[in-house]
Amino acid sequence: MIDIRAEQRTDITGIDDIIQRAFGSSDEVNLVRLLRDAGKSVVSLVAVEDGRVVGHVMFSEVAIDPPHDGFKGVGLAPLAVLPELGARWVGSRLVRDGLELCRLAGYNVAVVLGSERYYPRFGFSRASDFGLGNEYHEVEYFFAMELADGALVGLNGTVRYQPEFSETNC
Numbered sequence: 173m174i175d176i177r178a179e180q181r182t183d184i185t186g187i188d189d190i191i192q193r194a195f196g197s198s199d200e201v202n203l204v205r206l207l208r209d210a211g212k213s214v215v216s217l218v219a220v221e222d223g224r225v226v227g228h229v230m231f232s233e234v235a236i237d238p239p240h241d242g243f244k245g246v247g248l249a250p251l252a253v254l255p256e257l258g259a260r261w262v263g264s265r266l267v268r269d270g271l272e273l274c275r276l277a278g279y280n281v282a283v284v285l286g287s288e289r290y291y292p293r294f295g296f297s298r299a300s301d302f303g304l305g306n307e308y309h310e311v312e313y314f315f316a317m318e319l320a321d322g323a324l325v326g327l328n329g330t331v332r333y334q335p336e337f338s339e340t341n342c
C-alpha cells in the first residue's frame with residue numbers, strides 16, 4: 173500500500189534520490205533543498221511504500237505583479253514519482269492531497285508550469301485565459317486553478333515564483 177503524508181526529516185535523502193531519478197537532473201533536487209531550508213515550503217508531501225519514498229510534491233508561495241489585494245497563491249513544483257513505479261496514480265494523489273492542504277492553509281489560487289495532458293484533470297486551466305502570465309513568458313504550459321470560488325476573477329498580472337527557482341535554473 174502507498175501512503176501519502178507530510179515529509180519528515182528522515183525522508184530528505186529519499187526525496188533527493190527520487191527527484192534526481194524522475195528528472196535526471198540535480199536542479200530540482202537543489203530547488204527543493206533551498207526552498208525547505210529557507211522555510212518557503214508551504215506543503216511538502218511524500219508517497220511512501222514499504223518505508224521507501226516513491227513520490228514527492230512541493231508547493232511554495234507565488235506573488236503577483238502588480239500586487240492584487242486578496243491574492244494568495246501557491247506554485248506546484250516540483251512533482252516527482254519513481255519512474256519504474258508505473259501508472260499507479262501516485263502523482264495524482266500527491267497533487268490532489270497537496271492542493272487540498274494548500275486550500276485549508278488559506279491559499280486561494282494554485283499555478284503550475286507543466287503538461288497540458290496531465291494538469292487539467294485536477295481542475296487547472298490555461299492561466300492566460302484568466303489574464304495571468306509568468307516571469308518565464310511561458311503561455312502554453314502555464315496553468316491556474318481556484319482553490320476558493322472567484323479567486324481568479326478580475327486578476328491580471330505576472331506570477332512570480334520564489335527566487336530559488338531561477339537560482340537553480342528551474
Ligand SMILES: CC(C)(COP(=O)(O)OP(=O)(O)OC[C@H]1O[C@@H](n2cnc3c(N)ncnc32)[C@H](O)[C@@H]1OP(=O)(O)O)[C@@H](O)C(=O)NCCC(=O)NCCS
Nearest residue numbers: 194195251252253259260261262263264285286287289290
Ligand atoms: C509526471 C509524473 C509525476 C506522473 O506521475 P504518475 O504517478 O506516473 O502519474 P499518475 O499515475 O497520477 O497519472 C498517470 C497519467 O499521467 C500521464 N502522464 C505521466 N507522465 C506524464 C507526463 N510527463 N506528461 C503528461 N502526462 C503524463 C499518464 O499518461 C497517465 O495518463 P492517463 O491517465 O491519461 O493514462 C511522473 O511521471 C514523473 O515524475 N515524471 C518525471 C518528472 C516530471 O515530469 N514531473 C512533472 C513536472 S511538471
